Amino acid sequence: MKKFQTWIKKWMVDQMDLPADVVMDLPRLTMVGHLHVYIENHQGVIRFTDKELRLAMTEGQIIIQGEGFIIKSILPEEILLEGIINHIHYSDNLN
Template structure:
């Protein structure tokens, strides 16, 4: 009986990450859960151009009226606009209001601070 082993050319860590990702995807499907509930992913809700809700954040790295940098589990989120305000913040949710002109992911920065 063949076993599912990592290929010789692929590092073990990469192989294990693939196995973990497959397990998480299968579990999310079996339990009918959204992927962000199983994996450590942020959820963004943009309401028009005036409100952004960020769930599963790791804190605010920078804030001024034209730019907000939000730490995420795997990187940062940059929010650009005018008259930006952090309306609410708690352990899981952050709400930015004002005129939001752009939202973009900055991978590989920030990080998990929990």
């Protein structure tokens, strides 16, 4: 059933020219150089240190690693992270 739902959502994105991040509940990351990243459509903070930010997604998590991290802004589904960003990784594993 889940594969069918995903197929329908992809079809809607392709045929109706709808934004994939909204229809498929995907995160949107906007990065400016390696100095800050703005993440929309997250499901909450799992872990935050000055070197790592882990955000829950609908399926999986996003792991951002670097140095000197500061959360400049946080809203229920949006976050602005500043610092030196070295690595961004998506994991479909929730551990």
